[in-house]
Amino acid sequence: xxxGSPDARAVSEVVALYAAAWDEHDEAARRELLExxxxxxxxxxxxxxxxEGREAxxxxxxxxxxxxxxxxxxxxxxxxxxxxxxRFAWQVVGADGSLQFEGMDFGELDEDGxxxxxxxxxxxxxxxxxxx
Amino acid sequence: xxxGSPDARAVSEVVALYAAAWDEHDEAARRELLExxxxxxxxxxxxxxxxEGREAxxxxxxxxxxxxxxxxxxxxxxxxxxxxxxRFAWQVVGADGSLQFEGMDFGELDEDGxxxxxxxxxxxxxxxxxxx
Numbered sequence: 675x676x677x678g679s680p681d682a683r684a685v686s687e688v689v690a691l692y693a694a695a696w697d698e699h700d701e702a703a704r705r706e707l708l709e710x711x712x713x714x715x716x717x718x719x720x721x722x723x724x725x726e727g728r729e730a731x732x733x734x735x736x737x738x739x740x741x742x743x744x745x746x747x748x749x750x751x752x753x754x755x756x757x758x759x760x761r762f763a764w765q766v767v768g769a770d771g772s773l774q775f776e777g778m779d780f781g782e783l784d785e786d787g788x789x790x791x792x793x794x795x796x797x798x799x800x801x802x803x804x805x806x
Numbered sequence: 807x808x809x810g811s812p813d814a815r816a817v818s819e820v821v822a823l824y825a826a827a828w829d830e831h832d833e834a835a836r837r838e839l840l841e842x843x844x845x846x847x848x849x850x851x852x853x854x855x856x857x858e859g860r861e862a863x864x865x866x867x868x869x870x871x872x873x874x875x876x877x878x879x880x881x882x883x884x885x886x887x888x889x890x891x892x893r894f895a896w897q898v899v900g901a902d903g904s905l906q907f908e909g910m911d912f913g914e915l916d917e918d919g920x921x922x923x924x925x926x927x928x929x930x931x932x933x934x935x936x937x938x
Contacts, residue, residue, distance in 0.1 A: 721888045752932035757851045759925040761912070780893070780912045780925070793891040793912070800884035 684787055685755045689762055692789055695731075696747040699739050705732045713790040720777075720794035744769025750776070758783045816919055817887045821894055824921055827863075828879040831871050837864045845922040852909075852926035876901025882908070890915045 691711035698704040708728050718725040718734070725734045751763040760783065765776040777796045784790040823843035830836040840860050850857040850866070857866045883895035892913045898906040909928045916922040 719889045719891070724889060750931075750934060752934055754927055754932050756853045756927075757856060757925070759851070759912070761910070761927050761931065763931045778893070778931070780891070793889070795886055795888075795893050799882075799893065799895045799910070800886050802882060802884055 682753075682755065685760060685783070686753045688783070688787060688789060689749065689753045689760070689781075692792075693747060693749045693764070696735055696738065698735075701732060701736060704735060705729075708732060711788055713784045713786070713788045716784075716788070716790045716792075718792045718794070721796055742766075745774055755783070814885075814887065817892060817915070818885045820915070820919060820921060821881065821885045821892070821913075824924075825879060825881045825896070828867055828870065830867075833864060833868060836867060837861075840864060843920055845916045845918070845920045848916075848920070848922045848924075850924045850926070853928055874898075877906055887915070 688711045691707050695704050695707040695711070698707055705728075708731060712728045712731060715727050716731070717727075718731055723734065725731050745766050745768050747764055748767050749762055749764050753760055753762045760781045761778060762781075763776070763778045766774040768774050775796060776798070777794055780793045780795075781789050782791040820843045823839050827836050827839040827843070830839055837860075840863060844860045844863060847859050848863070849859075850863055855866065857863050877898050877900050879896055880899050881894055881896050885892055885894045892915065893910060894913075895908070895910045897908040900906050907928060908930070909926055912925045912927075913921050914923040
């Protein structure tokens with residue numbers, strides 16, 4: 675997919691809606707953001723959680739927001755997509771603007787262009803000898 | 807999955823076998839490396855190619871090696887895995903050791919612990935305004 679093409683813009687918009695849900699305290703508004711960006715049965719996972727289905731994700735993000743003491747998720751890269759798969763980088767930023775941690779997400783789109791999977795990884799790539 | 811655990815070592819070994827196949831000019835030896843690391847019907851894709859099935863990947867890597875003028879793929883990070891998904895970083899290095907390009911791969915494991923999918927992305931994450 676060519677950067678700047680309508681399709682690339684659509685992919686970026688879906689990710690922007692999804693990211694906005696991570697910062698939306700109002701449950702109904704959060705659900706609406708995910709209805710536009712997340713497949714009904716989409717699966718989210720990261721090293722700490724597996725969340726199956728949009729409604730479960732609405733609740734999971736609510737728990738994140740309730741526990742986060744003002745922390746926000748900020749997408750820090752563009753969205754790179756090919757073959758229905760995508761990647762982007764993000765940071766969690768504290769209420770005071772300080773970097774709390776960073777990571778990267780890999781996603782899959784469904785036929786409607788919504789996210790049917792996000793796999794999140796925390797931190798940069800591990801060093802080459804990590805599991806050696 | 808805990809770094810250094812037997813399972814993490816197994817995941818790293820599977821990726822090492824897969825990476826070795828990218829540098830194995832002997833077709834039979836390349837096939838054997840992929841038999842140990844790649845699912846029969848595994849799908850590889852990057853921005854330039856979609857390759858379905860192990861035997862097609864044996865041929866695809868052969869074409870890469872034939873065209874590469876001595877370039878080699880080197881895995882430059884550890885392998886980070888959770889929930890059957892993994893990531894690692896790599897570089898393509900020229901015969902003279904120079905960096906030609908770099909990228910990152912995201913993978914999925916099957917029940918046997920072999921790769922059933924690799925999605926490759928080229929370069930670092932795009933800048934935040936790429937598709938804006």
